[in-house]
Amino acid sequence: MRVGNKLAAASTALMLTGATAGPGAWNFEADAVGGPAKGFSAEVGRWEVALDGGNRVLAQRAQNANRVYNVALVEGTSYKDVDVSVRVKPGAGELDQGGGLVWRAKDKDNYYIARFNPLEDNLRLYLVENGRRTQLDHADVKGDRDWHTLRITMKDREITGWLDGEKLLVAEDSTFPDAGRIGVWSKADAQSYFDDLKADEAP
Numbered sequence: 001m002r003v004g005n006k007l008a009a010a011s012t013a014l015m016l017t018g019a020t021a022g023p024g025a026w027n028f029e030a031d032a033v034g035g036p037a038k039g040f041s042a043e044v045g046r047w048e049v050a051l052d053g054g055n056r057v058l059a060q061r062a063q064n065a066n067r068v069y070n071v072a073l074v075e076g077t078s079y080k081d082v083d084v085s086v087r088v089k090p091g092a093g094e095l096d097q098g099g100g101l102v103w104r105a106k107d108k109d110n111y112y113i114a115r116f117n118p119l120e121d122n123l124r125l126y127l128v129e130n131g132r133r134t135q136l137d138h139a140d141v142k143g144d145r146d147w148h149t150l151r152i153t154m155k156d157r158e159i160t161g162w163l164d165g166e167k168l169l170v171a172e173d174s175t176f177p178d179a180g181r182i183g184v185w186s187k188a189d190a191q192s193y194f195d196d197l198k199a200d201e202a203p
């Protein structure tokens with residue numbers, strides 16, 4: 001009995017510290033529509049599970065000011081060299097539309113971010129440090145409001161990004177060398193849908 005309790009405590013400690021970084025996948029199918037997504041920390045913005053047809057997705061609902069970055073991080077994740085992907089569908093937004101992926105996040109103000117913006121017809125890679133962003137790479141892409149798959153790998157300081165299987169982003173940066181959380185992101189009033197977030201350690 002005593003051993004069992006110790007094992008349970010150790011297991012809980014691992015979950016809380018995020019010491020593991022194996023394969024993970026989040027598709028929201030077990031979450032209640034209109035409620036929070038299990039395992040996600042809504043750092044900035046209003047995040048809730050929504051229906052897109054019969055498919056459950058994570059929706060960003062806030063209509064924030066232009067300088068605000070909406071961020072939802074996945075609790076307990078800790079990836080350094082990472083292969084992470086998500087599907088994103090742009091919805092409403094006057095100031096901004098679309099969204100993307102966050103990785104090696106320390107908190108809501110420090111992370112790497114890649115996002116698709118159909119208003120600007122581009123895909124961009126940024127570093128956000130203390131809430132201020134610096135562009136690391138850019139690609140022109142045709143904007144629309146369909147579902148798109150964004151994938152990022154980061155190995156040591158090398159970042160590579162794909163949109164719908166096409167390699168479009170390449171950069172090197174060493175601002176955040178340590179493991180961090182993954183998450184999803186939109187800017188200002190970009191009310192976007194996210195689904196099928198997947199992550200694993202990069203080989």
Ligand SMILES: [Ca+2]
Binds near residue numbers: 027028055057195196
């Ligand atoms: Ca889903």
